[in-house]
Amino acid sequence: MSGFDLGRLGYLGLLLAVLVIWMFVQHRGQLAKSLQQLAAWGLIFVAVLAAIGLWEDIRHTVMPQQAVFAEAGRVELPRAPDGHYYVTLDINAVPVRFVVDTGATGMVLTREDASRAGLHPEDLIFHGQAMTANGAVMTAPVRLDSVGLGPFEDRGVRAFVNGGEMGQSLLGMSYLQRFDRLEISGGRMVLERG
Template identity: 45%
Template sequence: MDSDQVARLVYLGVWGTVLISYFLIARQQNIGQTLRHALLWGLIFVGVAAGYGLWQDVTQSNRVSVTGDGAIVLRAARDGHFHLDLQINSEPVRFIIDTGASDLVLSRADAERVGLDPDTLAYLGQARTANGIVGLARVSLDDVILAHGDLEIHDTNVPAFVNEGQLDVSLLGMGYLRRYARISIEGERLILER
């Protein structure tokens, strides 16, 4: 669970506690009927929370689509960013598309998952970030696959960097995006075409 989901769960828990407390205080004389009402409201609350969670799963799963001519269409997530999952060395990695980043940059955790050892890399490069200057290690990714439905785009020997600092998510910068013939942003949609 990420921090947004935990915050939503806490928020819903507080509202549930408020509703139950109200019923218990308002119906103090007839506790049996109050408990029935509280149980009913509790079930309604759980149903709404479950429905909300399922709706979020449905809307999140439809963030990437492929048009008839093979263009990849990404819809912006709730955080306003475009996210794309790639397979690197057969491991799924979630990226934020960052047209301001020069290259494909892996977080230490993602680098480790795809078979790189961040502790043995030579961090000879540097990048200026909002959190200060961080070291970068140049690497080459053997196999990068963008797969969605029947579409599979394979790239080999993709140059990338591993970030030495604290990076929560890997960045898909222009070093990778230049492989596409067209990149366009149209409102809440980002379109990639080869």
């Protein structure tokens, strides 16, 4: 723990002590009731801290995940609560989460995802241009050494790195057309390859 964290912890402890003392002073005649209220607020505080600390685990448990059926050559992607389909691909052996966009032509990586996959944006040449809902953005063409999805692995896949701001990497038809079948039914996107 750093000195800054210890200072924050000390400040919170002092604040809690002041609140407890104020509560006892205000309710001197009703000590038992005050202790009950203090215990209830303490439990609420601990529950909130636990929920914040475990939020990532809770979110991954509640949200449906992609399912890979290697024997059948099939991948199923559940529709997320926001209505989109998301898939995690291994780009150069690094997991990267994409939003699936059947209306997009290419595979587009954010600068952050490209950097994690070993493509350093400062070494790329942003000479291409793409039209987005937010207007034109500069792009850099790249060739990905490997793209993996469950049992499927492709080599030398063409993609682009977005030169502008983009919240999520985008998976377009240039990759999706590698599958023999793409079907959306019952809140699931099914990708199959023979």
